[in-house]
Amino acid sequence: MSVGLEHYLVLSAVLFCIGLYGVLAKRNAVVILMCIEIMLNAVNIALVAFSRYVVPMFLTGQIFAIFVIVVAAAEAAVGIAIIITIYRRRESVDVDKFDLMKW
Amino acid sequence: MFNIIFWILAAVTVGAALAVVILRDVFRAALSLILLFLAIAVMYITLYADFLAVVQILIYVGAISILIIVAIMLTREVWHGSPPGKLRIPALVVSLVLLGIMVFTVVSTNWETSGEPPLQPTTAAIGTSLFGGGGFILPVEITAVLLLAAVLGAIVLMREK
Numbered sequence: 001m002s003v004g005l006e007h008y009l010v011l012s013a014v015l016f017c018i019g020l021y022g023v024l025a026k027r028n029a030v031v032i033l034m035c036i037e038i039m040l041n042a043v044n045i046a047l048v049a050f051s052r053y054v055v056p057m058f059l060t061g062q063i064f065a066i067f068v069i070v071v072a073a074a075e076a077a078v079g080i081a082i083i084i085t086i087y088r089r090r091e092s093v094d095v096d097k098f099d100l101m102k103w
Numbered sequence: 104m105f106n107i108i109f110w111i112l113a114a115v116t117v118g119a120a121l122a123v124v125i126l127r128d129v130f131r132a133a134l135s136l137i138l139l140f141l142a143i144a145v146m147y148i149t150l151y152a153d154f155l156a157v158v159q160i161l162i163y164v165g166a167i168s169i170l171i172i173v174a175i176m177l178t179r180e181v182w183h184g185s186p187p188g189k190l191r192i193p194a195l196v197v198s199l200v201l202l203g204i205m206v207f208t209v210v211s212t213n214w215e216t217s218g219e220p221p222l223q224p225t226t227a228a229i230g231t232s233l234f235g236g237g238g239f240i241l242p243v244e245i246t247a248v249l250l251l252a253a254v255l256g257a258i259v260l261m262r263e264k
Contacts, residue, residue: 002105003105003106003109003110004216005214005216006209006210006214007113008108008146008150008165009209010209010210011113011116011117011204013202013205013209014117014120014202015116015117015120015252016201016205017198017199017201017202017205017242018117018120018121018123018124018198019120019172020120020197020198020201021124021194021195021197021198022123022191022193024123024189024190024197024198025124025187025190025191025194025195026187026188027186027187028129028151028186030129030171030174030175030178031123031129031132031199033171033174034123034132034133034136034171035123035124037136037163037167037171038120038123038136038139041140041143041163042138044143044155045143048147048150048152048155048202049150051150051152052150052151052152052221053214053216053217054214054215054216055217056151056217056219056220056221056222057217057219057222059222059225059228059229060232062152062154062155062225062229063229063232063239064156065152065155066158066229066233067242067246069158069159069162069163070246070249070250071224071246071249072162072163072167073162073166073167073248073250073253074250074252074253075228075253076167076170076171077170077253077254077257078253078256078257079258080170080171080173080174080257081256081260081261082252082260083178084174084177084178084261085260085261087177087178093178095188096188096189097161
């Protein structure tokens, strides 16, 4: 059976769910950020696969993927700045100890 | 040929993603994340997205992984590792249920795929639709503002008081 759209979509779903599990279950904030990157990459695979198999003559899916990559880069920069700022004050990147907005 | 490459890439990506989630050593997790990014870049080539593959290598493998490794070094959390939190079992259940729903939906939907050959090379076409008239020029301008805001925000956050 030759590889088609469904294979890429199922692979994308598997990667997305692995990333989701990491985001929900991990305590290290840097690892959570890495898992968010996995989820964004999974979405990109789905977008590019749709672009390849559904509308091969238009590149809309690839352009969406480019925008997702740009937003992911901005998110990584701001997220890591926030994590390092909190680490300076709390000496920890454990999200269970990030309770300064809890009352 | 593409079939074999796809299955190898699928095994590498899923294995690397599982390693990111399972490994307790944060630095090794970051290295397997880089492997995942590289495998996804190769996967873009199998999908005839050559420009996107290069962008993936430049931005993810080149920039974001360096940022993440710098963050790991600066926070000195390598020694503590990344233990799973209290929500491990509920998180596993939620992600498995979501995976089941998504796989069921993907498999049971009758996708209308087009048999046309894909456009290649894609760089000129992507440039035309990003910057040409009637394309995505407004989102591109907004993206510039977003990047400026992100850079300023990161600088303001990191500045010593």
